[in-house]
Amino acid sequence: MSVIRVGLDVGGTKIDALALAPDGAFLARTRIPTGWGDHGVVEAVHDAVEALAAGGGFPVSDVESVGIGIPGLVDAEAGRVLHAVNLGVTELDLADAVQVRLPVAVAVENDVKAAALGAGSLRGDAHSMAYLNLGTGVAAGIVIDGALWRGAHGTAGEVGHLCVDPHGRVCGCGQRGCIETFCGGGAVSKAWGRGGELPLRDIFDLAEQGDPFARELREGVAFGAASAVRSLVLSADVQSVVIGGGVTALGDRLFDDIVRRLRQESAQSPFIGSLHLDERIELLPAGSPAAALGAALVGAAHLPAEIR
Amino acid sequence: MSVIRVGLDVGGTKIDALALAPDGAFLARTRIPTGWGDHGVVEAVHDAVEALAAGGGFPVSDVESVGIGIPGLVDAEAGRVLHAVNLGVTELDLADAVQVRLPVAVAVENDVKAAALGAGSLRGDAHSMAYLNLGTGVAAGIVIDGALWRGAHGTAGEVGHLCVDPHGRVCGCGQRGCIETFCGGGAVSKAWGRGGELPLRDIFDLAEQGDPFARELREGVAFGAASAVRSLVLSADVQSVVIGGGVTALGDRLFDDIVRRLRQESAQSPFIGSLHLDERIELLPAGSPAAALGAALVGAAHLPAEIR
Secondary structure, eight states, X not given: OOXXXXXXXXXXXXXXXXXXXXXXXXXXXXXXXXXXXXHHHHHHHHHHHHHHHHHHTOXXXXXXXXXXXXXXXXXXXXXXXXXXXXXTEEEEOHHHHHHTTOOSEEEEEEHHHHHHHHHHXXXXXXXXXXXXXXXXXXXXXXXXXXXXXXXXXXXXXXXXXXXXXXXXXXXXXXXXXBHHHXXXXXXXXXXXXXXXXXXXXXXXXXXXXXXXXXXXXXXXXXXXXXXXXXXXXXXXXOSEEEEESGGGGGTHHHHHHHHHHHHHHHHHOHHHHTTTGGGSEEXXXXXXXXXXXXXXXXXXXXXXXXXX | OOOEEEEEEEOSSEXXXXXXXXXXXXXXXXXXXXXXXXXXXXXXXXXXXXXXXXXXXXXXXXXXXXXEEESSEXXXXXXXXXXXXXXXXXXXXXXXXXHTTOOXXXXXXXXXXXXXXXXXXXXXXXXXXXXXXXXXXXEEEEEETTEEEOOSSSOTTOGGGOBSOTTSOBOTTSOBSBHHHHHOHHHHHHHHOOOOSOHHHHHHHHHHXXXXXXXXXXXHHHHHHHHHHHHHHHHTOOSEEEEESGGGGGTHHXXXXXXXXXXXXXXXXXXXXXXXXXXXXEEOOTTOOHHHHHXXXXXXXXXXXXXX
């Protein structure tokens, strides 16, 4: 009997895979390496489903839906992904390609949007929340009444490319001083320019030792993240903002910086203070299944209505 | 028979009053001066309803609802307005006070939110739009599927206080470089500092004559308005942004500046270009009844369900 819902968060290096029972319980979770290019990604998706089945002790035929969260521009209607550069994918009809060997409901969603849905579900937010992803790039997903708010053209939550400093660094998007230039892992590492395996950690470490450029960049990370939170609240007025993504591996060092920055801004402005932004943010815990869970929900929502 | 819905847009100097027939047709429209202080505002509301009745040839007893759009912080549930400084009102239970002499459904809404609802209704926007008000201050109202999107705490659309330049002028809110410091009539007039009856028009005129400070301020107005549009699209992703408010008395001179600015930004950034922001904005026509119409809709929505 096909009753199991699978969610896959496809990242640049690994897939986080989750199997959900009909009652929403987690049946199995596993991580496997991501493939490269169209063929590699499709193979890895199949491998992930098989690994889940083996780990959870159920046959693959019990899977009724597969939801895939993937970086890049996603046409959710068509199940197509565009410009997933970290995966070597330019344009791929991912849902169709997966269904060739796995004849179940397959849905594809942008990874940040899927993570937003999952984070909202884990928190049980009744009203509204945003998931702010500080990864290589910066973007947010907005969840209203338990559903993704996509906006008119799918750019809702794209706060990474709001400009907050006309004299700031040039962004990959062509603008200057975008939020992403301050708190996106890619832009900050590039500005740092010293290489290393974990440039953000190096920056935070050296900032503590008094290095002026590291301090400037570190303060910029908090400024950028605080600007993103402010933008989400002063435009969509979401109740809470959950912050995740690779940069949040810095944990409390990052979170404390952001809270401090928000409190400084509150001290300067009674209006901003009245928003209590410092109380409306939280970090997604390390290892949270939010992204894979959100993908599973996306897949389940794609089932024909009668078996949802 | 009580069937007529009245909408009042209460401004700093005048009330724009509109009476709607049951089928939505405009029965009467009039403008009367606004009163000052709690008593003055309540009296002016009554005067406006009576002026409408006289102008439309119907008895006041035919009015079934009165909706009031008013600047300031509005508690729509309670029908209370706070800090309507331009009207000399600190805290007023406006709905209750009006109902003492006019026993009909009375609802109160922030003027920008009411105007957003009216502008959305006039355009017949199915999906999503924002009304961006460039008045003394700057704020937007967001309408999704024909209903106001208030957000978790009523700050949805408060893009006037997003900071877009950390080195910009200090805003009345305490922050630096808010959008409002660039394109709010109050802040720009203050920065100009030369008085005059229509400082914004003077600035635009002198900018054309080459005055450097006037040019800087005029470019700032377009930058601020473009930043507000970008913020609304990259956060809530509304389909269209209708721009109104006192500053838009400058008409096409202002609109052309904003379009030019948006196109410059598009030329710098393919991502921003892909949003086609220049095609998603329009000016609210001078004399538009949007604000009064929105107020009437707010009042009608406040009727007990069985007679809506």
